[in-house]
Amino acid sequence: MLTEQELIHYSRHIILPQIDEAGQKKIKESKVLVIGMGGLGAPVAMYLAAAGVGHLYIADHDQVERSNLQRQIIHKLESIGLDKVDSAKATLKALNPWIEITSIPEKLEGQALDKQVSQVDLVVDCCDNFSTRFAVNRAAVKHHKPLISGAAIRFEGQLGVFNYHHSSPCYQCLYQPDIQLDENCFDQGVLSPVVGTIGSLQATETLKVITGAGNVADGKLLVYDALNLDFRKLKVTKDENCPVCSAKL
Numbered sequence: 001m002l003t004e005q006e007l008i009h010y011s012r013h014i015i016l017p018q019i020d021e022a023g024q025k026k027i028k029e030s031k032v033l034v035i036g037m038g039g040l041g042a043p044v045a046m047y048l049a050a051a052g053v054g055h056l057y058i059a060d061h062d063q064v065e066r067s068n069l070q071r072q073i074i075h076k077l078e079s080i081g082l083d084k085v086d087s088a089k090a091t092l093k094a095l096n097p098w099i100e101i102t103s104i105p106e107k108l109e110g111q112a113l114d115k116q117v118s119q120v121d122l123v124v125d126c127c128d129n130f131s132t133r134f135a136v137n138r139a140a141v142k143h144h145k146p147l148i149s150g151a152a153i154r155f156e157g158q159l160g161v162f163n164y165h166h167s168s169p170c171y172q173c174l175y176q177p178d179i180q181l182d183e184n185c186f187d188q189g190v191l192s193p194v195v196g197t198i199g200s201l202q203a204t205e206t207l208k209v210i211t212g213a214g215n216v217a218d219g220k221l222l223v224y225d226a227l228n229l230d231f232r233k234l235k236v237t238k239d240e241n242c243p244v245c246s247a248k249l
């Protein structure tokens with residue numbers, strides 16, 4: 001049940017026929033894992049907290065550095081040196097003290113990643129490297145959890161929803177199994193609000209998956225080119241020989 005205070009707090013959601021009181025209850029009952037409290041994780045966690053996601057699990061093993069603050073808007077000057085999850089939790093609690101937040105101050109991998117993914121309804125990947133993205137995808141496929149994936153670098157971003165249905169493509173379907181990709185914002189740079197655009201879209205798709213509103217970006221990859229204000233939506237097909245998702249069929 002939603003309390004009287006919650007009915008007021010979330011009234012601009014509840015007035016939307018696609019969300020309604022029933023959708024807001026689903027949001028309240030949901031458990032979401034956000035991996036990475038950096039440029040993407042910041043808007044994702046802030047919007048999901050403000051929107052009333054009942055239990056947020058936030059994972060990051062890093063500490064806040066000065067060069068993060070150009071885009072990681074969940075952290076503040078006084079957070080420099082703190083664990084990102086602690087800095088993030090303080091911001092999220094200030095936004096919405098009624099939700100539960102579990103901080104995971106470690107690099108989630110192996111069994112710990114597996115266990116964590118199994119305990120939530122869906123996973124939002126906001127990390128900054130391919131090996132983590134592939135590992136998170138493997139765990140999401142294993143436990144049949146939708147994965148809302150985002151990435152941003154330079155003036156470019158991308159967003160996709162994977163593992164939505166049994167027949168949906170997974171993140172690995174996008175790439176050859178032996179691909180070696182390792183670009184990151186550290187040496188490539190990124191325009192500050194580009195991570196906000198992609199993170200906001202990840203939070204939107206997350207709330208759509210939870211409430212069932214609209215059509216989620218299942219089997220689609222949105223590619224954003226900020227320099228030319230160009231959004232392209234590409235179809236992602238399930239790779240019949242995908243080493244991750246074809247084995248489960």
Ligand SMILES: [Zn+2]
Pocket residue numbers: 169170171172173239242243244245246
């Ligand atoms: Zn696959």
